Amino acid sequence: MKTIFHPAEQRGFASRGWLKSYHSFSFSQFYDPEKMNFGLLRVLNDDFVEQGMGFGTHGHDNMEIVSIPLEGALKHNDSTGREAIIKQGDVQIMSAGSGIQHSEYNESKTEPVKFLQIWVFPKEKDITPRYEQKSFTEEDKKNQFLTVVSPEKDGKNIWINQDAYFSLSNLDAGKTLTYDLHGKQNGVYVFILDGKAKAADQDLSSRDALGVYETEKVEITAQEDVKILVIEVPMA
Template sequence: MKTIFHPASERGFASRGWLKSYHSFSFSQYYDENKMNFGLLRVLNDDFVEKGMGFGTHGHDNMEIVSIPLSGALKHNDSTGREKIINQGDVQIMSAGSGIQHSEINNSKTDPVKFLQIWIIPKEQNIEPRYEQKTFSEEDKKNKFLTVVSPEKNGKSIWINQDAYFSMANLDKGKEIIYDLRDKAHGVYVFVLEGEIEVADKNLKDRDAVGIYEIDKLNILAKADTKVLLIEVPMG
């Protein structure tokens, strides 16, 4: 087993007044040669956007972009004419593929929105841009992992153009849970949304993360009521 520990306190940070963004990996003006990626996981941004503000129209290509609101709601528009509201409890994916323009604005005029934006390097290049979102029940995450993103077109999770899996769990204090990797060539990035866990001989608290690879399963012990996100990706 090999591990890479990313304490919350050592993330990159950017502020534009209306935006506060913490970067787990090198992004925009933040650069750390030791934090370029974890396998095919390229970006994990933890964003706070003030009321009515957001990211104006801009372009992406050949990237799988996953957005997960943690509180509040985002308004999404893109160059296909799509307009969607992404609420807390939803998970959204946009396959930028051959190229797409989009915007993300806080849908509230009174409250901030907090969300994760995560980029995965795609399996197939230049596919037709696509979009999907789905609402997941908090109850379905209670003391178990719920797969919310996967390469399986089964209707239970949203589809990603990569052999990657996103799983979320809400663990009660004292709960011990095992996560089985789909492939021994994969690694898993464990990101604590809130709470405290023990995993791979590390204690992780709010927004701490650890990347773990060369394993086939993972043991997680909740030391407090905890919400956790696991991102399993190919390592090469």
């Protein structure tokens, strides 16, 4: 087993006034040659957007883009004609494929929105752009891993154009879960949304992350009530 620890305070930070964004990996003006990616996980941005503000129309291609609202709601528009609102409890994916234009704004005129923006390199390039979102309950995450994104088209979660899996858990203090990887070629990026836990013998606090690879499983113990995101991706 090999690990790489990314403390929250060592993330990149950018502020535009209306936007405050923490970058787990090199992004925009933040560059760290040691933090280019974790396997095929390219971006994990922790974004805060003021009320009524957001990202104007811009383009992407050949990237799987997952958005997870943590507080508030986002209004999404894209060049496929899709208009949607995603809120806390929802997970959204956009396969940029051969190219797509989209915008995202805070849906509220009075409250900020907090969300994670995550990019994964695609398995197949230049596919037809696609969009999907799905709601998940907090109860389904309690003391278990709830898979919200996977390469399996089973209707239980959101499909991604990559051999990647996103799982969420709300783990009570003292509880332990074991995450079993889907393949030896994969690694997992454990990101603490809130609370404290120990993963692979590493103590983790809110917004800390731990990459773990060359293993078949990872044990996570809640040191207090904790909310966790686990992203499993191929390492090459």
